[in-house]
Amino acid sequence: MVGITSYGAYIPLYRLSRDEISRAWSRPNAGGEKAVANVDEDSITMAVEAVIDCLTGMDRELIDGLYLATTTAPYKEKLCASIVAVAADLRKEQFFAADFTSSVRAGTMAMKASIDAIKGGSAKKVIVAASDRRVPAPNSEFEPLFGDSAAAFVFGDSDVAVNIEGNYSISSEFMDIWRRDGDKFPRTWEDRFVLEEGYQKLLQQAVSGLMNKYSLTPKDFTKAIFYAPTARSHAAMARSLGFDAKTQVQDPMFATVGNTGTAFVPMMLVAALEEAKPGDKLLLANYGDGADCYILVVTEQIENIRDRRGIKRHLASKSILPNYEKYILFRDLMEWEFERRPPAASSLSWIWRDRAQVYRLHGQKCRRCGWVQFPRQRVCINCQAKDDFEDVSIADKKGNLFTFTHDERAMVPILPEIMCEIDFGDGLRLYCPMTDRDPEKVEIGMSVEMTFRNIHEGADAHNYFWVCRPIRC
Amino acid sequence: MAESMKDKIAVIGMGCSQVGELWNMDADDLIVDATYKALADAGVELKNIEAAWVGVATSCATGASISSPLQLQYIPVTRVENACATGTEAIRNAAFSVIAKVYDLVLVVGYEKLKDSGFGGLGRGGVEKPHPVYGDGQAVGRGPGHYALTATRYFHRYGLGPEEGKGLLAKISVKSHYNGFRNPSAHLRREVSLDTVINAPIISWPLGLYDCCGVTDGAAAAIICRTEDVKTYAQNHKNDYITIKGIGISIGPGWGKQSMEYDFTHWEETERATAQAYKMAGITDPRRELDLAEVHDCFSISELIVYESAGYCEKGKAKDYINGGAFIQADQPRLRGLLGDKEDEPLPMEGQLPVNISGGLKSFGHPVGASGCRELYEIYTQIQGKAELPSRQLKTPKLGMTHNQGGHPGKFMCSSLIAGLPE
Numbered sequence: 103m104v105g106i107t108s109y110g111a112y113i114p115l116y117r118l119s120r121d122e123i124s125r126a127w128s129r130p131n132a133g134g135e136k137a138v139a140n141v142d143e144d145s146i147t148m149a150v151e152a153v154i155d156c157l158t159g160m161d162r163e164l165i166d167g168l169y170l171a172t173t174t175a176p177y178k179e180k181l182c183a184s185i186v187a188v189a190a191d192l193r194k195e196q197f198f199a200a201d202f203t204s205s206v207r208a209g210t211m212a213m214k215a216s217i218d219a220i221k222g223g224s225a226k227k228v229i230v231a232a233s234d235r236r237v238p239a240p241n242s243e244f245e246p247l248f249g250d251s252a253a254a255f256v257f258g259d260s261d262v263a264v265n266i267e268g269n270y271s272i273s274s275e276f277m278d279i280w281r282r283d284g285d286k287f288p289r290t291w292e293d294r295f296v297l298e299e300g301y302q303k304l305l306q307q308a309v310s311g312l313m314n315k316y317s318l319t320p321k322d323f324t325k326a327i328f329y330a331p332t333a334r335s336h337a338a339m340a341r342s343l344g345f346d347a348k349t350q351v352q353d354p355m356f357a358t359v360g361n362t363g364t365a366f367v368p369m370m371l372v373a374a375l376e377e378a379k380p381g382d383k384l385l386l387a388n389y390g391d392g393a394d395c396y397i398l399v400v401t402e403q404i405e406n407i408r409d410r411r412g413i414k415r416h417l418a419s420k421s422i423l424p425n426y427e428k429y430i431l432f433r434d435l436m437e438w439e440f441e442r443r444p445p446a447a448s449s450l451s452w453i454w455r456d457r458a459q460v461y462r463l464h465g466q467k468c469r470r471c472g473w474v475q476f477p478r479q480r481v482c483i484n485c486q487a488k489d490d491f492e493d494v495s496i497a498d499k500k501g502n503l504f505t506f507t508h509d510e511r512a513m514v515p516i517l518p519e520i521m522c523e524i525d526f527g528d529g530l531r532l533y534c535p536m537t538d539r540d541p542e543k544v545e546i547g548m549s550v551e552m553t554f555r556n557i558h559e560g561a562d563a564h565n566y567f568w569v570c571r572p573i574r575c
Numbered sequence: 576m577a578e579s580m581k582d583k584i585a586v587i588g589m590g591c592s593q594v595g596e597l598w599n600m601d602a603d604d605l606i607v608d609a610t611y612k613a614l615a616d617a618g619v620e621l622k623n624i625e626a627a628w629v630g631v632a633t634s635c636a637t638g639a640s641i642s643s644p645l646q647l648q649y650i651p652v653t654r655v656e657n658a659c660a661t662g663t664e665a666i667r668n669a670a671f672s673v674i675a676k677v678y679d680l681v682l683v684v685g686y687e688k689l690k691d692s693g694f695g696g697l698g699r700g701g702v703e704k705p706h707p708v709y710g711d712g713q714a715v716g717r718g719p720g721h722y723a724l725t726a727t728r729y730f731h732r733y734g735l736g737p738e739e740g741k742g743l744l745a746k747i748s749v750k751s752h753y754n755g756f757r758n759p760s761a762h763l764r765r766e767v768s769l770d771t772v773i774n775a776p777i778i779s780w781p782l783g784l785y786d787c788c789g790v791t792d793g794a795a796a797a798i799i800c801r802t803e804d805v806k807t808y809a810q811n812h813k814n815d816y817i818t819i820k821g822i823g824i825s826i827g828p829g830w831g832k833q834s835m836e837y838d839f840t841h842w843e844e845t846e847r848a849t850a851q852a853y854k855m856a857g858i859t860d861p862r863r864e865l866d867l868a869e870v871h872d873c874f875s876i877s878e879l880i881v882y883e884s885a886g887y888c889e890k891g892k893a894k895d896y897i898n899g900g901a902f903i904q905a906d907q908p909r910l911r912g913l914l915g916d917k918e919d920e921p922l923p924m925e926g927q928l929p930v931n932i933s934g935g936l937k938s939f940g941h942p943v944g945a946s947g948c949r950e951l952y953e954i955y956t957q958i959q960g961k962a963e964l965p966s967r968q969l970k971t972p973k974l975g976m977t978h979n980q981g982g983h984p985g986k987f988m989c990s991s992l993i994a995g996l997p998e
Contacts, residue, residue: 443694444694447707448707448708449707452706453707453708456706459709460708460709473834475830475833475834476833477706477709477833483828483830483833483834484834484836504728504835504839505724505725505727505728505731505839506724506727507719507720507723507724507726507727507779507780507781507782508723508777508779508780509717509720509723509778509779509780510776510777510778510779510780511696511719511778511779512717512720518777518779518780521717521720521723521724521779523724523832523839525835527835529834529835529836530833530834530835531832531833531834531835531837532833533709533832533833534709546727546728546731557708560707561707565707565708566708567708567709
């Protein structure tokens with residue numbers, strides 16, 4: 103049977119307290135906090151994090167394809183899934199990658215496509231990542247609501263941890279939230295129309311359709327995982343569907359993360375799976391331009407995929423932004439006068455030549471002396487042997503901080519930029535910035551890991567690369 | 576075994592342009608001023624120059640960058656570049672041509688015009704074209720950050736707390752500003768106190784504003800010939816010319832930032848380049864044998880580690896020597912006071928080697944391509960006893976050295992030149 107064989111998630115380190123949004127705009131305070139991507143994070147980089155978490159303990163060579171679901175693709179034209187796949191060091195040959203976009207339901211759409219691909223025999227294992235970093239307009243209803251996150255699942259037909267035992271979908275043309283080409287912020291229509299005529303009716307219709315199709319009642323499910331635009335509408339939907347709010351409803355994390363768009367329902371599913379026991383039956387119901395419903399049944403295999411950062415560990419590892427103004431800086435919501443410096447530059451042909459280093463963070467190991475080096479060399483920096491190297495991955499290595507500086511004059515939005523020399527063993531040392539860090543806690547000898555980030559906009563393109571960060575969690 | 580170049584080349588005239596943030600001067604002005612001063616000093620006419628070498632580090636210049644402003648008439652002009660070693664590299668190549676007797680009388684010009692970019696610090700790039708993502712591609716003026724990495728590590732290795740480390744570096748900057756204040760030609764002429772240096776805004780921790788040198792426009796020029804021909808060409812300095820005792824250049828393989836081998840607390844290229852120069856010059860105990868040294872203090876930590884890597888003191892011992900007053904003139908009560916010492920007590924350390932009596936890159940300024948020539952100009956002037964003000968004239972110096980290192984720790988282009996009175 104086809105089902106989920108692994109799961110993973112990513113929540114950015116930074117959180118913004120809703121007190122701060124309330125303070126900034128003198129608006130009512132919904133309470134809690136929302137997850138905020140760092141300045142160097144976008145839907146691609148968060149998807150990479152979730153995918154790598156999801157691939158913990160798995161052979162990456164066995165993955166046949168990757169689907170990326172997002173409404174905030176960093177490229178309007180140009181595949182984003184291919185960047186996620188290469189950063190996750192997935193296979194090159196006999197591999198397919200595709201983006202699923204334009205609806206917050208894109209995550210379950212991609213799930214369906216991957217299940218169908220496996221059932222149809224064109225793939226054995228497909229990874230689906232759902233990631234969103236939606237930017238709500240300042241002082242809007244959406245602003246306190248929207249958070250940033252990502253989740254990922256591997257679908258396959260062996261070692262299945264969660265069987266897919268049924269599904270029911272509705273497609274609907276309904277304008278509740280949209281962005282036209284060129285719109286920076288999401289737009290919407292009058293809230294009662296959007297909720298009562300759209301969300302409430304459509305999701306109930308889809309869940310009823312599923313229940314009728316498989317002759318099930320709410321009592322048959324251990325947990326219900328379903329979309330809702332707000333905490334209030336989520337609670338109301340639980341009542342309408344007939345689930346017991348205390349025992350049967352998966353926490354939608356409005357108080358801790360926010361509505362994370364395409365990642366929202368997938369994240370709730372990851373959280374549910376972290377707690378699930380073999381035999382549990384889960385309802386998964388996603389909404390957006392229609393609805394997708396799934397019946398999921400947890401197997402014994404779930405116990406073998408526990409060791410992940412997932413939701414729980416990522417949630418516990420956080421740093422609260424000091425104020426709303428910092429959030430404005432993070433999301434680039436004002437015009438800034440930077441110091442007069444030349445504009446960012448890049449070379450896309452150069453990056454292409456070095457793609458194994460830039461995207462996969464492959465270094466090379468000298469076959470003569472064993473010295474690992476980055477960037478690539480023709481002649482070994484240790485023994486001067488020529489052209490005698492093999493590729494090695496650095497992305498999953500942990501290193502120690504050898505030395506560092508707080509650069510207060512760097513051309514980055516968040517100062518200081520902490521430039522580091524990281525020792526990885528086997529001779530390898532890397533020079534890179536440190537992200538997601540508290541400058542006060544940076545010290546020689548600390549452990550760091552590598553993370554894939556969007557580091558600048560030279561050549562009018564996103565320039566992705568790996569930087570270090572303190573071991574996250 | 577190749578021959579040493581010791582005493583084969585004579586510097587018979589030198590000139591230095593105004594240096595500083597020269598908004599009203601362009602490269603042509605700097606080149607013409609420095610060259611005509613050198614010609615006048617030597618008593619040589621431009622038309623008698625047979626070939627020229629020009630050193631400039633940061634722009635896509637050619638030989639025409641000096642032949643046009645000087646209106647050189649179809650003679651060979653070669654542009655050289657080796658980061659901050661550029662000026663000395665120009666002298667070295669010009670010297671080789673004269674030693675080889677291809678030419679008899681040649682001109683060397685080092686210059687840099689930096690202050691037209693619209694921003695502080697140096698421009699993008701530096702040593703080589705940076706990688707678009709993992710190089711310092713966007714890191715404009717990251718020199719402070721590169722050197723700061725070594726300061727952090729030096730403090731860690733030798734157990735200096737942040738305050739102690741910054742205090743030690745501050746002494747170097749206070750000394751350089753004291754010297755530069757007394758040099759009418761310097762760019763940043765201001766005495767500073769230890770507190771000012773320590774509490775200055777941080778540029779790249781632990782380096783603050785006063786740990787960093789100026790970004791300076793300027794040019795320096797030299798006229799050279801074979802020592803045996805001095806009487807023919809040197810109209811004004813038939814007896815008080817100086818000779819080159821040795822030149823060392825070391826270009827590292829550049830893996831310092833990529834290999835766990837590098838300790839970030841010594842300058843390997845400086846050790847190698849100074850060893851070459853000392854060997855040619857026959858120097859074995861530089862601190863006692865040299866009378867003055869102009870060394871590369873783009874940042875205070877650079878000079879501190881030069882003390883050790885150029886062999887002025889043992890590794891890890893710079894603190895003792897700085898605190899012992901090893902690198903200042905013996906009789907400078909005001910400076911002793913600025914450094915927090917008792918003004919009238921004798922210096923605890925014997926064998927003073929005044930370092931950066933000009934003010935150094937820190938206070939005199941760092942017109943990159945000119946700096947090697949400019950440092951030699953200081954040696955030349957001091958040995959001739961012609962320092963502008965008596966207060967900064969050393970007593971009968973005979974032997975001095977210059978030192979420059981370009982690039983960044985782990986990837987240096989280093990030069991060192993020894994010059995002095997002919998033997």
